[in-house]
Amino acid sequence: MNTILTVAAWEYNRFFKWKDVIKGLFWTVIVGALSFFGTTWLLSDSLETATVQVTNYGLFSAESFVADGIEFVGPDADTTIIAGTLTVMSIDEAELRIPSERAWSANIQTMLNDMRTDAKRAEIGLSEDVYVDIGKGVALNRILTADQSRPKSTKIIAAVSIFLVLIAVFMGFAYQFTAITGEKTQRITEQIVAAISPQSWMDGKILGITAIGVSYVILYAIMALGITFAVVFFRGDSFLDAVVSIEPLLALQFLLFSALGILMWNSFLAGVAATIDDPNSSQRSGFMIMPTLPIFFAFITLANPDTAAVAFMSLFPLTSYAVMPAKMVLSTVAWWEPILALLLLAVTAYLFRLAAGRIFRMGMMMTGKEPTYKEMWGWVTK
């Protein structure tokens, strides 16, 4: 166990450096600020008033031409900057000439529609009250007899935890490549596995890299919570309500799903990395897409969380880490379901870790070619 922890600590300290984390956060803030100010600037630019020359008002009065972000000028107006020309041929037909599509053209459409409605209403003598009454819908009061949906804050936490796991898994994959394939190509592996068992070496790497993933999850989760509370505070909402609405037991379960999900995928990807001889030419890099599939399934859950397929995926270890948290906040979940899902996830992580160790044990001295899937299966089941 000591050697596993020594390897884990080495890997953790090798890749997780506060200096890099702070640098990363600094650049995130810079890029975030640039995005915010850039978007604001672009939006303000697009909201600048466009001047549209009306060459013919048709049956409408010039005063009724009012639309957001548009200034209408008459046919004789002296202006050098005209964004477009509008010609109303009849109550049913008009023509807008613009160099290319403009967002504000939709406002003209709305304005003309309203003007036509008013004209038609006046034509048939329909009062505004009657017109509004006709347009009213039926008030359908939905009474949910088995509503188990969670508060918005819990749903946000579930979504954030799934998203963070994905980030942690992708980071883990990059580190696994450096840690396992890199050491193999740098000829360090032989030195280390002569000192400790290949399984201990693999366990240490998986643990160390999972710890990095969990560290980032915690770090980003704290940041996300901080930002959420800051928004709540500045919007004048009750800060205490936001805190109270978080369900600690549920949050703990999400954390467990996240940690085990990261551990399982790290174990799986460690096994993949152990088979790769040259990352530049290996076709096995495609395996890194696999952890994104459960996220995709989790989004499907949003549409209908009560299907048999969702019930299966919420327990199936390769998908449960994302689907079960989504189901927990959207539907009814029996008390044993999360426990069973967590157990299956833990067992799968353990088996993947064992398989990764065995594949590495047999494949570590192979250079020049990658083992076939048949060979790997033989090593795992030996």
Place this chain on the structure above:
Amino acid sequence: MLSLLNVSKSFTSVRAVDSLSFSVKKGEIFALLGPNGAGKTTTIRMIMGLFDPDSGNISFEGGLERARLGYLPEERGLYPDVAIADTLLYLASLRNPDKAGIKARAKDWLNRFGLYDRRNDKLSTLSKGNQQKIQFIASILHQPEFAILDEPFSGFDPINQDVISGIIRELSDAGMTILLSAHQMQLIERIADRILLMNHGREFISGTMSEIRAKALSGRKWSVRFDTDVTEAALLECSDIDHVERDEDGAWSILCGSEADLNRVLVHLTSRGRIRDITTSDITLHDIFIQKFSA
């Protein structure tokens, strides 16, 4: 300390090690010699548990643990982007939890190789020779009972080869058992207590240096200087001459088997050129190696 009994290992169609048996006694320096592809590194990797033998048995006396072994692999490699001291401490701590002791010894070894001032430098900033020194330190820093050194002299200049051979002898004198493989015959001859020459995965001959001399060569070796130019092909025209080799000073080493007709050899030599000087010399491990494996 270590016993190999009928150990074999094949890779696809190549039999790398074939029914190899030998044992290494506690405290001795045991050398594995052989031409490239003889099976030395495969044997060492099986001893280190990196490969499983197809058949046969490898056992350490008293079930020696991995942690009590030191290993210098043939294919060197350490973390190029990590500080030297950190790498040394990490590798040694995998086998020995006494971090304070490791730190102190790392300081001593780095001082001895004149690298202590560079302990915080990354390995990639060192010259190749200095990187080899760090690799050597890494293999013995945890004070193993048994060190297995695959090509410990490769990558070193002759001066540092002497330094390393001196250190190996010193470690052995301090009680460490050492198994090594190398191509530097003169160094092996000087430090090894016992030697095993292997070829095609099998033992060719083994024993102490004097036993090997007695077993392998009962012939003669002459050192001859000619006044005139003589070619290797011309000298080998005599069937009694097994091998010839010219050294840097221009002297020819002539190796003859025990059955050779000396008069015929002398007549042949004088017929090929005017002899200025002729002496007899001891047969070295290098001579045995060349004579037995040059074919």
